[in-house]
Amino acid sequence: MSKQRAFLKWAGGKYELVETIRQYLPKGEQLIEPFIGAGSVFLNSNYKSYILADINRDLIELFNLLKSSSDQFIHDLSLLFTPQNNQPDAYYQLRDIFNNSTDQYQRSLLFVYLNRHCYNGLCRYNSGGGFNVPFGRYKTIYFPEKELYFFAEKAQAAEFICGSYQEVMEKAKADSVIYCDPPYLSLSTTSGFTAYYSNVFGLEEHRKLSLLAEKMAYQKNIPVLISNHDTEYTRELYKNASSLYQAEMRRSISCAGESRKKIDEILALYQKA
Secondary structure, eight states: OOOOOOSSOOTTOOGGGHHHHHHHSOOOSEEEESSOTTOHHHHTOOOSEEEEEESOHHHHHHHHHHHHSHHHHHHHHHTTOSGGGSSHHHHHHHHHHHHHOOOHHHHHHHHHHHHHHBGGGOOOBOTTSOBOOOBOOOSSOOOOHHHHHHHHHHGGGEEEEESOHHHHHTTOOTTEEEEEOOOOOOSSSSOOOOEETTEEOOHHHHHHHHHHHHHHHHTTOOOEEEEEEOOHHHHHHTTTSSEEEEEEEEOSOOSSGGGOOEEEEEEEEEOOO
8 A cells, every 4th residue: 555645734744654553553444533633544544434533623624625525625725826825925914814714615725725835834823723833935835636636535434523532532433443643742841842723732631541542442442552752751651551562753843854853653552452
């Protein structure tokens, strides 16, 4: 199975790690992802159905629109990808329109535009809910038409939900498999990015997620695979997993490409024997 890229850029995206994740994902009829992000694992897996969720409403509304109106949406989106719009003034004007818009179709178009034109493809909102990532200053911008159509086609087998990981994981049935890619714990106690959208995913949330994974696997017989940085803390956090696997991953976003380093990641599999 050849690798398929997502149409969105995404901090912590799993494109580089999909072969490894695929290797350890248990077999089943349905894959549930409570932290869908750009969808690299979804795009590079082969289940009959999917439940894909995120707390970012803009992201989920975009996926639903692409699923239901792909041809019109992709055509309208292409009109935003012009040399004139790859300029700071145009970018900030369109960012203001996005932040002031209540029209979901317009917001979804602009969400993709902002993602491909902003600095490092970051998705960040201020305390008032405004998208605040600066202009990216790319010489050329790639319009991901092929990737959009691939996503739209595969999305026909998926249900997209805006909701918390707890409510989404509880939807699992006997033939479900759960893959969790939460906002990662920082590599030190003084740095790292755990704020995502309007939620802060800190140490306590990671602990709650690990306990829920134990419950799903050992009480309900629903296997759960979780990815995170490989640290002493995460190894302690996932000590009740049935298996721990190490994988090497290049950081997908940093200030300069040449400073991107390979770091160890951990995959914790919770599965009843």
